[in-house]
Amino acid sequence: MRALRVAVVGSGPAGAFCAQILAEEADHPVSVDVFERLPTPFGLVRYGVAPDHQKIKSIVASFAEIFETPGVRFLGNVTVGSDITVSELREHYDAVVLASGAPLDRRLGVPGEDLGGVVPAGRFVSWYSGHPDADFDTSLLSAERAVVVGVGNVALDVARMLVRTPDELRRTDVPEHVIEALAGHAVREVCIVGRRGPEAAKFTGKELLELAEVEGADVIVPAEELALAEAAQQAGAGAPSRPAVTRMLGSLRKIADRQPQGRSRAIRFLFNRTPVEFVGDTSVTGIALAHTADPTQVEVLETGLVLPAIGYRSVPLGGAPFDEATGTVPHRDSRVLDGDRTVPGLYVVGWAKRGPSGVIGTNRLCASETATAVLADAAAAAAAPERDTDTDTDTDSTAIDDLLRSRGVPVVNWSRWLAIEAAEVRLGQASGRDRAKFHHRADMLVAAGIDR
Ligand SMILES: Cc1cc2nc3c(=O)[nH]c(=O)nc-3n(C[C@H](O)[C@H](O)[C@H](O)COP(=O)(O)OP(=O)(O)OC[C@H]3O[C@@H](n4cnc5c(N)ncnc54)[C@H](O)[C@@H]3O)c2cc1C
Structure with missing residues (x-):
């Protein structure tokens, strides 16, 4: 059986937990590509949790392990909605999980x-x-x-x-x-x-x-x-x-x-x-x-x-349904709804699903519900005799990588992110601190070895 291919949009706690559960807890192989519009992972843990709460922020160490799990890839610096659309992701993956938070x-x-x-x-x-x-x-x-x-x-x-x-x-x-x-x-x-x-x-x-x-x-x-x-x-x-x-x-x-x-x-x-x-x-x-x-x-x-x-509140993500009244993505049991109907292969998790409530850990339970829905639908599709799942989507990541390359999108993969991280530590140490963050995307990309 080929691996189930899942795209997760957003690398905050909800996306990270979802990738972890899919990669580690499914009883058949799953590969997960996590798309992130920033060159850096971890969502609000990096850009929301207060800087003087370093203990809470240290959870990024366990999120890092998720992105280092075999079968999970980090594709940073890719904005879903402009660099690649949700419908394109749906063409390339068996399932797409929206974990894009509530940034407004x-x-x-x-x-x-x-x-x-x-x-x-x-x-x-x-x-x-x-x-x-x-x-x-x-x-x-x-x-x-x-x-x-x-x-x-x-x-x-x-x-x-x-x-x-x-x-x-x-x-x-x-x-x-x-x-x-x-x-x-x-x-x-x-x-x-x-x-x-x-x-x-x-x-x-x-x-x-x-x-x-x-x-x-x-x-x-x-x-x-x-x-x-x-x-x-x-x-x-x-x-x-x-x-x-x-x-x-x-x-x-x-x-x-x-x-x-x-x-x-x-x-x-x-x-x-x-x-x-x-x-x-x-x-x-x-x-x-x-x-x-x-x-x-x-x-x-x-x-x-x-x-x-x-x-x-959340924002509409290019082409995906959105409920303006609640500021969230409408769903039934984590399956995205377009009117009364679920959109096949499209799921939601985290603040994009629940709205801006709950602590980091709340997203784990939420991710577990979403992953359960993804895996249940995949199992049902595999069991359906009339459908040959092997021919529906790509069987590896080459096509998506080629697509992004052809569009000139400089992807920050995990090793490039580690280079940014190391450069931030050096920057901090130069002024007697443990670490100092870059503020500008250009500086991050240079540190990542992407000079443009
Ligand atoms: C100011 C603040 C302080 C907080 N402090 C704490 C705290 O101390 N302790 C605690 O437990 N919880 C805290 N929380 C709550 C916690 O941060 C959230 O529960 C959690 O981050 C929600 O996770 P999420 O993955 O749904 O969203 P996010 O963390 O927002 O992650 C969403 C990710 O999706 C990415 N994204 C968005 N759009 C796109 C796109 N189009 N393409 C690709 N990627 C995209 C974003 O860049 C982001 O990285 C705080 C929240 C805020 C706002």
Whole structure:
């Protein structure tokens, strides 16, 4: 029996886990080609997970083993949708799995959102993580106050990165110019704005307590709002009696009871407020916040930098079905749906399938469901007497390699990626750090030995 040939689009956690399960757990041979539009693998583990969370990022070592598994290939620097289409992949492979994540920031839908200085948190995260497509105007860091909208873990990541000291930043792998911009900026106060009360905060207690430990800033929790939430919880008012909420309020209480240390910066939580307008002519000068309980009560907070951190959505992938309402790829049991019908041989996994929720490990379970669907369909096709699967698609990777070569697409394979990685380590060591990321695609390609 020839190997089942699967193309996975995206090398983040979902794509990597899916490739691993297909290559290692199927009871017949499977070869997997993982296409990645960047020259670098690992998706948001490299370009989302906060640079000061190196322990979490160390999961890339086990992802690397996946890409080194016999039968799994990494084809970086190939954008599905422009370098090669989804339909072409479907012609060349038995199954195509979309693992392209949710790269777009959700919008608030508030007037003034397009003013200069209103920067979706995802774009800021991508910039400090050294994503080759991410740009950020560092002059915005001359604002004295930055406002982060949203109370999830990403909001806390962004706030923490804004107050990290130069020494703390040098322990990360962010590009050197990011350290320079973050080390000397003028931001003195970072406000984190939540629509509801402290009991509804979405961040985890662990991230909150980490925020409270940063060397460069005092963290200020509003005593009055916290007391109200605690009272409501003690009175057993609805959802706030859940244990997770008890823990969250307990963590906030610990921080609220601490004396400010007179640090040079402050992170201030503002709960029960909704942004209703970004104020300014061409650039933002303030954010108008309405009190949730009484929307006629509006205050304007002066600021030159607003970072909405309210979630992500997926983008349509050339020719594949997409649900604009949910911002995800529609599916039934991981099989992509076009209307009511499944598209033969097309599957989805990870954030493109579920939307932007869950931690890295959540994608393993999700990948297991998708791989199960791929293998079940392959088994059913092999058992069908009328179909000769051997003649449907390529039997090896030569045709796809030839196609990409004929289009002049310089593929970054795994050994080329290892060359980029080694060059980043050398770059970091030159300035006394363990590693410093490249920010520009051209630098990555040169390090990969692709000079163009
Ligand atoms: C800011 C932030 C911080 C996070 N921090 C943590 C954390 O600390 N701990 C934790 O457990 N989880 C964290 N997460 C969640 C975690 O990153 C996600 O659960 C996970 O990355 C989702 O995996 P994915 O593979 O679906 O998407 P992604 O990781 O986004 O991977 C998708 C990949 O597809 C590629 N791609 C997209 N389009 C194309 C195309 N057309 N052609 C080829 N390739 C394409 C992308 O370049 C990308 O590499 C964080 C998320 C964010 C946004």
